[in-house]
Amino acid sequence: MKRKLLSVILAAAMVTAMLAGCGSKEAEAPAAADGGAETEAPAADDETAAPAENAGGEGGLVGVAMPTKDLQRWNQDGSNMKAELEAAGYTVDLQYASNDNATMVSQIETMISNGCKVLVIASIDGDALGTVLAQAKEANIPVIAYDRLLMNSDAVTYYATFDNYMVGQKQGEYIKEALDLDNAEGPFNMEIFTGDPGDNNANFFYGGAMDVLNPYIESGKLVIQSGQKEFAEVATANWATETAQSRMDAILASYYADGTALDVVLCSNDSTALGVTNALEAAYTGEWPVITGQDCDVANVKNMIAGKQSMSIFKDTRTLASQVVKMVDSIMKGEEAEVNDTETYDNGTIVVPSYLCEPVFADADNYKELLVDSGYYTEADLQ
Ligand code: BGC
Numbered sequence: 001m002k003r004k005l006l007s008v009i010l011a012a013a014m015v016t017a018m019l020a021g022c023g024s025k026e027a028e029a030p031a032a033a034d035g036g037a038e039t040e041a042p043a044a045d046d047e048t049a050a051p052a053e054n055a056g057g058e059g060g061l062v063g064v065a066m067p068t069k070d071l072q073r074w075n076q077d078g079s080n081m082k083a084e085l086e087a088a089g090y091t092v093d094l095q096y097a098s099n100d101n102a103t104m105v106s107q108i109e110t111m112i113s114n115g116c117k118v119l120v121i122a123s124i125d126g127d128a129l130g131t132v133l134a135q136a137k138e139a140n141i142p143v144i145a146y147d148r149l150l151m152n153s154d155a156v157t158y159y160a161t162f163d164n165y166m167v168g169q170k171q172g173e174y175i176k177e178a179l180d181l182d183n184a185e186g187p188f189n190m191e192i193f194t195g196d197p198g199d200n201n202a203n204f205f206y207g208g209a210m211d212v213l214n215p216y217i218e219s220g221k222l223v224i225q226s227g228q229k230e231f232a233e234v235a236t237a238n239w240a241t242e243t244a245q246s247r248m249d250a251i252l253a254s255y256y257a258d259g260t261a262l263d264v265v266l267c268s269n270d271s272t273a274l275g276v277t278n279a280l281e282a283a284y285t286g287e288w289p290v291i292t293g294q295d296c297d298v299a300n301v302k303n304m305i306a307g308k309q310s311m312s313i314f315k316d317t318r319t320l321a322s323q324v325v326k327m328v329d330s331i332m333k334g335e336e337a338e339v340n341d342t343e344t345y346d347n348g349t350i351v352v353p354s355y356l357c358e359p360v361f362a363d364a365d366n367y368k369e370l371l372v373d374s375g376y377y378t379e380a381d382l383q
Contacts, residue, residue: 028376038043062118065084065097065108068098068238070240070241078094093110099124101128108136109135123149127198136155143155144324148200156190159355163357165205170361171311189219190262191262202268203231206234206293217264236256240275250278263290267292268292270312273303293309296313296315297312304367305382337355339354367382
């Protein structure tokens with residue numbers, strides 16, 4: 001009788017979770033994309049799905065630590081993962097850390113003391129969690145680095161991400177094709193915006209794109225009027241839209257206010273592309289440049305449709321969430337998880353066995369098929 005009641009409750013919880021997973025994407029995503037109100041602390045409480053006494057529940061407690069609710073993608077990653085893990089029978093403690101390392105450390109400490117069986121962590125600064133990761137290892141809790149690699153620790157069991165180098169390569173290749181760099185006379189003016197220096201991914205995005213574009217910079221076909229080219233000069237703290245926007249404001253004022261044409265802006269992701277676009281709209285009157293991005297955030301897809309952003313990279317967070325759920329399942333069964341890369345992701349202490357999902361090129365021509373037909377967004381989301 002008790003068993004039956006339990007399975008009815010579990011089944012009801014699974015349905016609710018699945019509905020919440022689909023629904024919350026639509027409910028949360030646009031809000032986040034619209035500037036992401038700083039409501040993480042209370043929202044994080046709402047997301048706490050696992051009181052300590054549930055730790056031993058059917059599948060066990062899985063702690064999921066996410067960086068921020070500010071950017072749309074992490075809301076989707078979090079809700080997709082929660083729904084999938086719950087559907088697979090796990091109890092989930094999902095927390096967002098307001099882009100604050102100390103907050104994330106204390107959330108993970110709580111997960112550990114609540115008896116979680118596995119930790120899934122998308123870090124803010126990949127280097128800032130060493131001590132708490134050592135605590136997890138001490139407690140025999142396997143750790144999966146989610147999308148962003150956890151650095152300088154031997155406590156990282158697996159890494160699941162998209163092929164980050166390929167993301168950058170696709171952005172670089174796009175620019176090469178769009179400007180026809182091999183044939184056109186040029187020169188073309190380019191500016192560069194990449195991500196947070198504490199996010200290992202940013203190096204891969206930047207590196208992948210620059211490996212394609214560097215020869216054209218060296219030959220003089222691509223010219224960076226601001227001279228800002230090195231990673232440290234083009235990084236954007238916290239990937240913040242406002243930071244990218246003010247850097248672009250300053251560049252436009254100093255180098256393009258005299259009518260110099262800006263032909264292309266390499267942006268590593270959508271939040272930086274949004275800042276660049278805002279700055280251009282406010283202060284640039286020349287022909288609209290090529291602008292790259294990544295994530296297919298709602299605001300950016302709208303900009304692609306409106307011709308204000310040239311491309312983005314679609315990283316289907318449902319695919320990544322499913323892969324991570326498979327990893328959790330394998331770990332719980334005492335089996336090895338599926339990986340497809342055991343060489344690339346050296347975190348400074350170990351090479352972390354990784355599963356890389358494939359990033360997909362997106363633009364105004366294929367977004368319908370990619371994003372709407374696949375059920376990722378509704379048409380209404382994009383209006
Ligand atoms: C992710 C990107 C994202 C960026 C900012 C990176 O680690 O891979 O998809 O745009 O963080 O949130």
